[in-house]
Amino acid sequence: MSKGDAIYPESLRYTKEHEWLETRGAVATVGITHYAQAELGDIVYVELPQMEAAVVAGEPFGTVESVKAVSELFAPVSGVVAEVNDALQASPETVNKDPYGDGWMIRIKVSDSEETPGLMSAAQYRKYVEDEAN
């Protein structure tokens, strides 16, 4: 798949480490972007934190591995893990197939209501990815 085919929903915000974030009230759902899953290739292992674990914006919270590559997951916001997508243990390939839907990774109860700096809009992220690819 060429990079131009990647899709970035307008309703999400994005990090430089290729996570996406969807905020509803005080809860943020986090996953990796279409671009990230395509770059990694076939995902075979996802390691996520326990419920109630504290996560810190910009710090690693887990790991995603394809057959060939290991990549850390970085928290886009600070807070406490409120939900974990345990289905990814048995079916990590869901992240490739549906990165913005069933391939979500964790939900974070956000501790700080202030906007985390550095998050990108869909348009900004698309440009960021295009620049990175060149």
Place this chain on the structure above:
Amino acid sequence: MQQVTGTPLRKTPLNALFRELGARLVDFAGWEMPVQFSSLIEEHLAVRSAAGLFDVSHMGEIEVEGRDALALVQRVACNDAARLAPGQAQYSALLTEQGTFVDDILVYRRAPDRFLLVVNAGNTDKDFAWVGQHAAGDVQVVNASARWAQLAIQGPRAAGVLQPLCSMDLEPIPSYGFAEGKAGGVQAIVSRTGYTGEDGFEIYLPPEAAADLFRALLRAGRGEGLLPCGFGARDTLRLEARLALYGNDIDETTTVHEAGLRWISKPAKGDFVGREALMRQQAGGVPRRLVGFEMVDRGIARHGHTVRFEGRDVGRVTSGTYGPYVKKNIGLAYVPPDLAGVGARFSVAIRERDTAAAVVPTPFYKRSR
């Protein structure tokens, strides 16, 4: 993803075709090679169930020719090349005086006084110098790597796809046998060898003909489930079959016996470089052994991870991956002999966490004949 050295990557004759096919290209031993075309797992499974096509033109070829060619091959390579009739090949190794690996190689006997050594790309210059240093008498050693491209077609349907494009009959060629004739209309060596654990062929041919043959094989294999395959699948296939990768599982610090490759060392044939060290190790025992393991806990072991036992560092992982066919997290590691038996348990330090693994019989995958 950026290159550190600034040295331009070398390209095989198929580079333009790979770009056309949308392959993901990466640096491999200084060559720009495809790591995957579609999906590593799909490519891996295609080789197990149908067929896969690989470009391995980066491999090195060293020609050894002359009345003393056999004597030179016997001196530098540990397997017994005298057992080869013309048309036969064998897995062998160039060793240091310490019995460690300069390289692992294939030795082809094309005529009584004419051998072709196929070597790892990253070792070609080193191997050529090494073989040349040991040459004596009537023998010419030539680095012919630029004159040979190499394609590999592997999998249960490989013979059926390749046959219509060849002048020779493939069926009677045994494993590790080869024939010279036309492939895709050009003079080639067609060898029943590979690096995947499947039946299949490696085809040595002039570089200018390689892209045409690659396209012809893709066309011929379209209805048979053949896929073009990258180095990602090549690595997972060879690991399931427990085939060593130079630079990972074997190198100049590990011996033939430690690597579990005693069967390629033939001390009875007479003297060769590394023989004495191997005889000493045979008598005195090895300090460590390369074993196959499966992860018991969740987690994927990777090259370079530490093996731990009862809180101590006792070894290292040399290869590790998810095995797409065996559907397990598998690997190879050097461990002390008392941890090398099937069923032995140890830990692999994955991101600083001790993760349980168990020694299992290898190969992890063996095809049914």
